[in-house]
Amino acid sequence: MRKGQFALAALTAILISGNGFAADMNKVLHVAFNAPETGFDPAKISDQYSSSIVENIFDPLITYDYLARPVKLIPNTTEAMPTISKDGKVYTFHLKHGIYFADDPAFGGKKRELVAEDYAYSIKRLLDPTINSPYSFLVNGRFVGGDELVAKAGKNTLDYNAPLEGIKTLDKYTLQLTLKETNFNMTYILSMPVFGAVAREVIEANAANTMAHPVGTGPYLLKEWKPGTKMVLEANPNYRKDVFNFAPSKDAIDAGIIKAMKGKTLPCIGRVEVSIIEEEQPTWLAFLEKQLDISGIPQPALQEALVIDPKDPTKATLNPKYAKMGIQHQRYKLQEVTYTYFNMDDSVVGGDSKEKLALRRAIAMAFPRSETIAAIRRGQAVPVNYMIPEGVGGHNPNFKGAAEYDPAKANALLDKFGYKKGADGWRVQPNGKPLSIEYATGSAAIDKQWNEYWQKAFDSLKIHVTWKVGKWNELDKEARQSKLQMWGLAWGADYPDGDNFMMLLYGKNAGDVNYANFKNAEYDKLFESSLKLPDGPERNKLYDQMNKIVVAQQPWIFGDTRVRNTLAQPYVKGFKIHPIVNTTWRYIDLQK
Amino acid sequence: MFAYIIRRVLQMIPTIFGVMLLLFILFNWVGGDPSYILAGKSMNATTLANIRAQLGLDKSQFAQFLIFVKQVATLNFGISWSNQQPVSSILAARVGPSVTLTGFIMLVSTVLSISMASLVAYVRGSLTDRMVTLICTTAMSVSALVYIIAGQFWLAHKLGWFPVLGWGDSFAKNLVTYLPLPVLLGVIVSLAPDLRFYRSCFVEEMNHDYVRTARAKGLSEPKIMLKHVMRNALIPVVTSIMMSLPYLLVGALLLETFFAIPGMGREVIMAVDKSDFPVIKAITIYIAILTMIFNLLADIVYKLIDPRVQLK
Numbered sequence: 001m002r003k004g005q006f007a008l009a010a011l012t013a014i015l016i017s018g019n020g021f022a023a024d025m026n027k028v029l030h031v032a033f034n035a036p037e038t039g040f041d042p043a044k045i046s047d048q049y050s051s052s053i054v055e056n057i058f059d060p061l062i063t064y065d066y067l068a069r070p071v072k073l074i075p076n077t078t079e080a081m082p083t084i085s086k087d088g089k090v091y092t093f094h095l096k097h098g099i100y101f102a103d104d105p106a107f108g109g110k111k112r113e114l115v116a117e118d119y120a121y122s123i124k125r126l127l128d129p130t131i132n133s134p135y136s137f138l139v140n141g142r143f144v145g146g147d148e149l150v151a152k153a154g155k156n157t158l159d160y161n162a163p164l165e166g167i168k169t170l171d172k173y174t175l176q177l178t179l180k181e182t183n184f185n186m187t188y189i190l191s192m193p194v195f196g197a198v199a200r201e202v203i204e205a206n207a208a209n210t211m212a213h214p215v216g217t218g219p220y221l222l223k224e225w226k227p228g229t230k231m232v233l234e235a236n237p238n239y240r241k242d243v244f245n246f247a248p249s250k251d252a253i254d255a256g257i258i259k260a261m262k263g264k265t266l267p268c269i270g271r272v273e274v275s276i277i278e279e280e281q282p283t284w285l286a287f288l289e290k291q292l293d294i295s296g297i298p299q300p301a302l303q304e305a306l307v308i309d310p311k312d313p314t315k316a317t318l319n320p321k322y323a324k325m326g327i328q329h330q331r332y333k334l335q336e337v338t339y340t341y342f343n344m345d346d347s348v349v350g351g352d353s354k355e356k357l358a359l360r361r362a363i364a365m366a367f368p369r370s371e372t373i374a375a376i377r378r379g380q381a382v383p384v385n386y387m388i389p390e391g392v393g394g395h396n397p398n399f400k401g402a403a404e405y406d407p408a409k410a411n412a413l414l415d416k417f418g419y420k421k422g423a424d425g426w427r428v429q430p431n432g433k434p435l436s437i438e439y440a441t442g443s444a445a446i447d448k449q450w451n452e453y454w455q456k457a458f459d460s461l462k463i464h465v466t467w468k469v470g471k472w473n474e475l476d477k478e479a480r481q482s483k484l485q486m487w488g489l490a491w492g493a494d495y496p497d498g499d500n501f502m503m504l505l506y507g508k509n510a511g512d513v514n515y516a517n518f519k520n521a522e523y524d525k526l527f528e529s530s531l532k533l534p535d536g537p538e539r540n541k542l543y544d545q546m547n548k549i550v551v552a553q554q555p556w557i558f559g560d561t562r563v564r565n566t567l568a569q570p571y572v573k574g575f576k577i578h579p580i581v582n583t584t585w586r587y588i589d590l591q592k
Numbered sequence: 593m594f595a596y597i598i599r600r601v602l603q604m605i606p607t608i609f610g611v612m613l614l615l616f617i618l619f620n621w622v623g624g625d626p627s628y629i630l631a632g633k634s635m636n637a638t639t640l641a642n643i644r645a646q647l648g649l650d651k652s653q654f655a656q657f658l659i660f661v662k663q664v665a666t667l668n669f670g671i672s673w674s675n676q677q678p679v680s681s682i683l684a685a686r687v688g689p690s691v692t693l694t695g696f697i698m699l700v701s702t703v704l705s706i707s708m709a710s711l712v713a714y715v716r717g718s719l720t721d722r723m724v725t726l727i728c729t730t731a732m733s734v735s736a737l738v739y740i741i742a743g744q745f746w747l748a749h750k751l752g753w754f755p756v757l758g759w760g761d762s763f764a765k766n767l768v769t770y771l772p773l774p775v776l777l778g779v780i781v782s783l784a785p786d787l788r789f790y791r792s793c794f795v796e797e798m799n800h801d802y803v804r805t806a807r808a809k810g811l812s813e814p815k816i817m818l819k820h821v822m823r824n825a826l827i828p829v830v831t832s833i834m835m836s837l838p839y840l841l842v843g844a845l846l847l848e849t850f851f852a853i854p855g856m857g858r859e860v861i862m863a864v865d866k867s868d869f870p871v872i873k874a875i876t877i878y879i880a881i882l883t884m885i886f887n888l889l890a891d892i893v894y895k896l897i898d899p900r901v902q903l904k
Contacts, residue, residue: 032852036862038675046632132642134632155642211676226685227675228862229759229854277757277852281741285749285756473628473867480628480635494633512636 023235025270027590029572030293031583032277032286036228039211041203042194043125046134048492051193052582053231053274057102058196058216061093061119061175062187064580066587067246067254070391071496071580073187077114077197077217081187088182088534091190093119095173100238102221104213106205111238114217116169118197121160123167123177125203126194128158135194137512138494143167144178160200184534188495193582219267219586233272233585242266244574244587253330253576261574261589268589293572293590297565302378306565313379314563326570330577331563335391335493337384337501338559340367341516345482348429349437350517352553355430358417360554363437364403365410366457373560376449381560387501387547389561391579393535394498394543401551402558407460414461427462436464440475440487450488479515488559489515496580497535498543502527505546505555516555523549593895597888604884611880612664615873616657624867625649626673647673660873669874674866679874682859687841689759689766690855693848694840696771697778702833704779705786710817710825712787713794724787731784740850743777757852774847789832793825800824826897834890838882842875 037049042058045051063076075081077099082091099114101107126133127140127150141147143166149158166178179186189195196216206213214222219239224232244261248254277283280298284305287295297305305322306329309315318329342360344350349360373381385402388395418430429435439454441447451467458465468475468484478484491513494500503509506527507519526542526549533539550556568575573589627643628635644650648659663669669679712724748756754773760766797803798821806816845857856875863871894901 039677044676129638129642130646132631132639132646134630134635136639137633137636155645209676226854227672227677227682228859229685229852275852278858279850282744282757282850282852285744289749289752289756291756291758471624471865471867473626474624477625477628513633 021235021237021239022265023267023270025235027269028271028273029269029585029588029590030273030275030291031585032275032283032292032295034276034278034280034283034296036276037231039227040214040222040225041210042122042196042198042214043128043131043133043135044211045194048582053222053233054196054214055193055218055582056220056233056272056585057214057218057222057236058193058198059099059114059218060191060193060195060197061095062191064191064578065246066578066581066584067249067251067257067576069249069251069579071578073191076191084184084187088184088186088532089179091177091179091186092170093175093177095119095175096240097173099217099240101199101202101217102215102236102238104199104202104205104215106199106202106215112199112201114197115172116175117172118199119175119195120164120167120169121200122198123195124158124160124164125198129153129155130157133194135192135494138189138192138194142179142181142183144180146180182532185495185497185499188497191580192495220272223271229276231274233274235267235270239267242586251576257574257576260591261587264589267586269585272585287567287569290569294566294568294575297567299378302380302565305567308379313374314382316379316565318567322567328568328570328572328575329565330568330575331565332577332579333382333390334562334564335389335496335579336490336561337387337389338488338490338561339384339556340486340488340559341556342554343479343482343485343515343517344519344553344555345517346485348435349485355417355419357552357554358413359419360557361403362410362413362419362461363457363463364554364557365405365413366407366461367557368405368453368457369402369558369560370405372450372453376446376453377560377562380563380565382563383560384558387504387550387556388498388543389493389501392493392496392498392501394502394540396540396544396547399544399547401547403554407457410461419463421462425462426464434464436466438466438468438485440468440470440479440484442472442475443469480511482511482517487515490559493580498539499527499531502530502543502546505550518550518553518555520549520553593892597892600884600888600891604881607884608664608877608880611876612657612660615876616660619869619872620653623869623872626867626869629866630673663870663873664877667877669870669877672863672868672871674862674868674871679870682871683856683874683878686854686856686859689853690842690844690848690857691840692763692766693771693774693778693853693855694842694844696775697782697844698833698836698840700775701779701782701786705783705790706829708783709787709790710794710822713791713798714813714817716791716795716798725791728784728788731780732788736781736846739777739781740846743773743780744850747776748773757850759851759853770851770853774844774851774853778844778847786832790825790829793828794821797821797825823897827894830893830897831890834886834893835883837886838879841879841882 033049035049037053038045038047039050040054040057042054045054059077061076061078062073065072065074077095079094079096082093084091095114095116101112101114123139125131126136127146129150145165149162149164153159168176170176199215202213202215203210212225219236220233221236223234244264244266248258277286280300283295284298284301286292305319306316307319318327342349350356369383373379383402386396386399414427419427419435422428427435441451455465475487479487491501491504504513505516505518505523506514507524510517510519523546526546530539530542566577571590571592573591575588576584578584626647627640630643631639648656671678672682712721715721744756748754755769758770803816803821806820842856842860845861847853848855848857859871860875
């Protein structure tokens with residue numbers, strides 16, 4: 001019965017639209033997220049899990065080439081990449097004709113074509129004060145006339161009908177964005193799933209619950225949603241003809257992917273079932289029992305799943321017993337940095353004086369980063385030495401910014417700058433006041449593991465450490481209110497460009513993403529200059545100078561970048577991890 | 593009895609009010625600020641203020657409490673702060689799996705533990721009794737997590753007797769395919785403490801004079817056990833079961849998490865993690881109401897079991 005329904009739906013879709021619907025509705029991909037999603041309104045989400053669904057339902061203007069490495073942007077719903085004015089301020093996009101939204105009652109039974117106005121509306125939604133978009137920071141202050149329109153709205157809904165110079169349509173299929181300042185990263189930003197096109201009539205018809213009614217032009221539509229439990233996507237019958245026609249990169253696996261997928265109409269898989277499995281053992285066992293088709297390797301299973309080179313744990317191959325089964329293994333470094341920040345406004349660890357700098361440097365030198373990579377990350381991480389991680393525009397692999405682990409030198413440094421040991425053997429501040437540092441931490445088992453190493457570091461320096469244990473949102477609140485002294489964080493790339501990382505210490509972002517409250521006039525000046533430059537040697541020079549300032553001032557202790565290991569069953573064809581795109585379901589096939 | 597029930601129902605009102613007050617104070621004290629979760633990676637004071645206004649957190653504490661009172665009176669807790677879905681639909685979707693899972697565990701565990709408890713109580717002091725007590729004590733000293741991890745690994749993965757995890761839309765399929773292993777593990781976890789408790793109830797009753805008198809009258813042992821001992825021993829058993837029933841709603845967190853069962857346990861944890869007060873409020877109030885209802889039912893059942901019990 002079900003197969004019949006699927007076949008009828010597919011046939012009807014093809015007859016009506018003349019599109020390239022070719023998905024096999026009997027092919028069901030089973031995958032899992034390890035944390036719950038929140039919903040599917042592109043303007044309202046910020047978590048990776050919701051974004052993973054949204055990117056399959058909505059279409060941004062531009063997207064990434066599936067196979068190209070380093071990553072490369074390509075047109076998605078546009079005829080070509082945008083034309084960009086010489087000053088990097090005006091972006092013009094020409095949309096392809098004949099792209100249609102998935103059917104929805106809001107369209108009154110008619111097929112609804114994607115037009116430039118949909119993108120204008122969707123981008124404006126990120127500015128809307130009533131939506132409170134988590135990604136509003138990407139658009140606030142960006143477009144000509146945008147600030148004025150937002151100010152006029154106050155706490156009310158943005159006037160979407162008011163003309164806005166910065167976001168306007170030149171004709172039905174042409175969108176023009178005009179920026180206040182030069183910015184060559186706008187294409188990266190606009191390729192994010194949150195910039196997918198929504199239809200105004202659908203949003204307005206479902207205004208009370210836009211999170212549950214995603215209707216886009218992407219390869220899939222949301223068939224079922226049980227919040228925090230299960231999501232089912234089905235191939236969108238209205239999806240445009242999209243043929244797998246990517247050129248291979250230098251990666252060895254690309255030849256096999258091309259062989260399996262070239263010329264196929266996408267998506268091949270008719271149904272994707274996404275479960276939420278929070279625990280690591282069931283995730284791993286479910287994959288081994290083929291209840292999941294693609295899965296990461298949970299941390300506890302790394303030793304069993306991989307053969308890790310003891311001399312270089314970052315070199316790891318799949319355990320032969322799984323390789324013989326045909327299981328596919330792929331690994332890549334996440335585009336992230338982890339770091340521990342010092343609150344530069346704090347009276348004990350912050351400030352520019354030499355003794356404060358010495359304290360920060362000593363703590364950085366006492367932290368055994370290689371031990372945490374070996375023990376906690378099980379070797380599946382590499383040290384961070386530059387604010388921008390590998391694979392992101394502006395990264396400098398030759399820059400060694402992390403403090404060298406040397407507790408003896410760290411102690412000598414503290415001795416030199418007046419952090420003397422008291423009668424009880426513990427150090428005091430140069431002014432004679434007791435020295436105790438409070439480190440913010442969560443309460444999970446993994447946090448306790450990290451704290452053991454921090455305890456060891458502080459003990460080696462004879463500095464008292466206390467723990468401020470809290471839920472993430474409470475610590476985040478206190479951090480932004482400048483109430484924490486130290487806290488460890490991670491930042492993943494929103495888009496693969498250096499400014500997404502260098503902004504983390506920009507003075508104007510203090511109290512926001514600049515948790516360290518680092519305010520350095522020279523750094524800020526260099527950052528502002530870097531924003532006006534495209535990715536290239538000239539901008540890299542500025543980034544190097546900024547990193548030198550960070551090394552000198554030590555607002556951060558560099559952490560590590562994790563290596564993600566992902567497995568796919570033998571029958572999953574065309575599978576390749578993409579560093580930016582969360583899911584690649586539309587590009588793969590199942591041949592059981 | 594009717595007057596008693598009316599009186600008890602009226603007593604529920606101040607109790608619920610007390611629960612609401614306590615919950616409200618606790619959440620505002622240690623519940624966390626949800627605006628910092630909803631604002632995402634980057635935020636500013638305006639965004640935070642807008643979110644707080646939309647959630648009603650900018651209102652006075654008194655006004656917020658009044659809204660809470662209204663929500664309880666109408667049993668309409670609004671929408672979840674974390675995913676903006678109606679709380680009622682979230683709970684409605686999750687209560688079924690939880691009650692199915694914990695209900696079956698409770699049913700099987702209660703039947704088994706009462707049967708076994710009456711048998712070992714009957715042979716109290718024997719090698720069998722001592723062995724059962726020893727096994728129960730040992731079993732109780734092992735964490736529930738160990739049973740779940742080991743059971744899933746060996747019974748599902750290594751032996752392949754059950755699926756590793758899963759939950760479907762069909763009750764029949766859940767019952768036949770997905771429920772057996774989590775129910776089995778749930779029963780293993782709860783059997784030992786229940787059995788020990790019920791055994792002590794039976795042993796205590798069997799030591800009473802009326803049992804000796806019954807034997808002296810020449811009544812058969814099955815009649816003594818089933819008609820006399822069982823009836824009296826059931827009062828603490830009923831108390832224990834009635835006290836457990838409201839928590840069927842909360843589900844079994846570990847089992848739900850390990851077997852990907854979309855139950856209440858996971859929802860409770862998610863709500864606490866995300867400071868999702870509407871969901872926390874709804875679950876707490878429903879549990880409080882159910883606890884009071886089952887307390888009342890327990891009292892009525894006492895009366896049915898033992899007519900000497902007076903409801904005043």
